[in-house]
Amino acid sequence: MERIPFGVRQLDTIVNGGAPTGSVVLLAGEAGAGSREFVHTSALLNGLGTVGDDLYDLYYGEPGAEATQADAVHYISFTDSEAELAEEMRLAMDDDVVDRGLDLVEFHDMSERYFHVSPVPREWYAEKTRTITDLRQRSDREDLLGALGSTLSDVAPGNLVVIDSLSDLIATRTEEVDWADINFLVKGLQKAAHEWDGLILLHLNHETLTPTEFGQLSEAVDGTMHFEWESGGSTRARTLVVKQFRGVLSQIEDEDIVRFETDIGDAGFDISDVRKIR
DSSP: OOEEOOSOHHHHHHTTTSEETTEEEEEEESTTSSHHHHHHHHHHHHHHHTTTOHHHHHHTOSOOTTBOOOSOEEEEESSOOHHHHHHHHHTTSOHHHHHHHHTTEEEEEOHHHHHHTSSSOGGGTSOTTSOHHHHHHOTTOOOHHHHHHHHHHHHOTTSEEEEEOHHHHHHTOSSSSOHHHHHHHHHHHHHHHHHHTSEEEEEEEGGGSOHHHHHHHHHHSSEEEEEEEEEETTEEEEEEEEEEETTTHHHHHHTTEEEEEEEEETTEEEEEEEEEOO
16 A cells, blocks of 8 residues: 655654555644644655655655655645745754755645635735735635635645645634535545545644534544643653544554654654553
8 A cells, every 4th residue: 555654754664654645634633732843844854755855864764665755745824824834834943954845845825815705904914916906806716615625626636735724714614614614625625535646634723623523524534643732740741642544543553552752853743752552
């Protein structure tokens, strides 16, 4: 079975190279527990891997025997520009990794369309070269979910795509975009991904959902990875738990792994310890 690396070496090694091609993976967790750093690391390291950059060799090394590099890496954001994303990445990662990695990642800024249906003043997010009148009179404006679907149809086949963040879509729930629309979007995405033969990573702050809604999304994807804060004495540690994952979880269970203790290094998200059943 071909697999696309997550870009986190120790995790990829345990799961025979990465996620099975055609997978949609939900990356959810508590604020600051590592989910954002995971998607940043996955995008940048896989971007470096598409050209075999020296930094890829340094921070990742040789992919597993079943791993196949994605043809390209695409990063979709609803609220941030590429410059804002780069600034956030530099808070936790080496500048060279960010600069060289982002050059190899195609960024899709959907913030203008996202904020266009909101009460936010348009001069806060609109391109300087486009007037407010142009935005209001654009007759061919697609709805946000339709625009996302069109973008995915164009860029997802054979590629790694990061969608950051599903929480932003959930925050827009109105009469025009309700929970059923978002749930159907994720279910449709899973169906299409099997044909696209790439890997889709969906970032989510699960605290924006009810337990029932989170359960529905988890059922609609191939895998769910949960990022948590764990307290031990006077310290707090970031941990990663693989809740469910078709074609992957069985390998982790065979190793009797309960959870991964994680850390943030120069190349982003990393696994510092693997806790097993005693």
